[in-house]
Amino acid sequence: MSHTPTILALIPACGNDAADRALMSQARQLADQCGGSAHAVLAGPASASEAALACARAAGLDQAWFIATQPDALQTQQYVDLFAGAFQDEDLAAALAAALPQALMLVAAGSDNEAFAGALAARLDIAPLGRCTSFEFDAQGILQARRGAYGNRLGITLACAGPAIAAVRPRAVDGSGQAATSARQTAAHVLDKLPAPRPAHPITLLPRNEPHAGLDGARIVVSGGRGMGNDAAFPVLYDIAARLGGAVGASLPAVDAGWAPVTRQVGISGKYVSPDLYLAIGISGTPQHLAGIDPHTRIVAINKDAEANIFNVAQAGAVAEWQVLLPALLEALDSKP
């Protein structure tokens, strides 16, 4: 077995340059750590190819392949068809022939990408590793991938001798790495003769009746949980979030109870958020919920149970009934500092 692993960043629906480059940079970094090579296969409309391949060069990849698609985003199984076709493309297969048997493919974490990864794993008969936090290759070239399991209560290391695919949370790239990577020459290719994917399922986009700010990119998240007892509190949370320029989140039990839509669910099974401040109200602090909050985020907790685990991970907090404290907090936020 070769001991020079190959890391492949797979990016369906490319176009978010910062996120795309972050994943490719992570592939580069991991390849450098293990003495391997780093490549990317990206798919997007032809108009996105120049920017996508520029990101690949900026990330210092060895090779990048771009799959030109129709202008509208495809459905997950269509991307699987295209990527599976790409791996059968003569040029790509020739370039990576020796590397694919022990390639580690990476996708950015997120439900659509993870479904893509799972389906592609079935198609290519490779191992789906799930959402991993770190990787190493041992002296025998065996991949050791670490991740959480059992609702993030157990940390596990998976050993894999063959090709595998994993989701990772890309870290933001700062400009400092650019100089080091720009010395590499990235060989860029366009794959434009792939077989057409299966037809799309008919889809109707429905307007979302959502007047409030979304979680993505929020600097402050005001989040409610089971301890709030009913849905009466959520309007107050939206008011507080609006005062702070933040967005509202919810724990799984709160979503389950119908107090907030599933798009606001934070946790291992919901969204991963990385605000500066996370105001957790009536949230006990289970590992499943905390797994959805960036480790660098400062948590502020309001809970009537002084023994709640959330106070063990919060930087600040108050033991109080939300029915009493939240109206007072709203008033305090409305008054001049």
Place this chain on the structure above:
Amino acid sequence: MHVAVLLAGVADPRKLLPRPASGDWRKLPGETSVSYKLSPFDEAALEIALKLRDQGAAARVTVIVTDGANDLALLRAVAALKPERVLGLCPPAAQRGNPAWLARHASDLLRDGGAWPDLILIGREHGDLDDGMAAAYLAEAWRLPYVGLALQVQPHADGGWTLLRSGAQQDESLRVPAPAMASISNDKSNRLRHPLMKNVALAKQLKFEQAAPDAAQPAALVSLAQAAPVEAGARGTQACRMFTGSPEEQAAALAAYLRAPASTH
């Protein structure tokens, strides 16, 4: 119409994970001391199947329980909701979390005379070792049309399905032909019903079918090399600053803290 549901028990989240008798946490997937519950996603998948039957869109509901299939309490809890059939398919410990094993062993159980169920539902995470790739893996392995993270399902007269889901930017309604497969996410509309007490009592009398997996199974591509309970990370290393006093004093202190720039904390 035949609707099948693939369920995997998860270790009861309200209890501490039981330390394996050997002390080796890698043995946890095979431990009989684990008390299994349905995840919110599996509950939602089961509820949607039962709703389709209530509406007359499904003549029967088959449930296959994988992880936790040897936990009688879990099987009884499922049976008390009166699906037409409840079947156990317990993966060997080394194959837990391996969708390739499941794809191979569940397909024959799902297919009735070679025909797939009109709809296969599965929670968005299948058991304690999956975090969202298994459902799509199975659909692709079985070459079935797939919709992920559906919240509601509506039948069509022509035998197809409309699935509602919340996409990244907007809500979506997708129409797929039967047979199809969908992973289900939790929502107010699909909270699992409570069983009738008489059905709970009846379920205690039931004997459950257990499928016998093919002994000549290919080795898993992945093995569990290490496992240990997650320790508190960097978070929580410093004491929580508590705001005390009257509610007004707490609120004023909180407001000041929330307004202050990050560098001052």
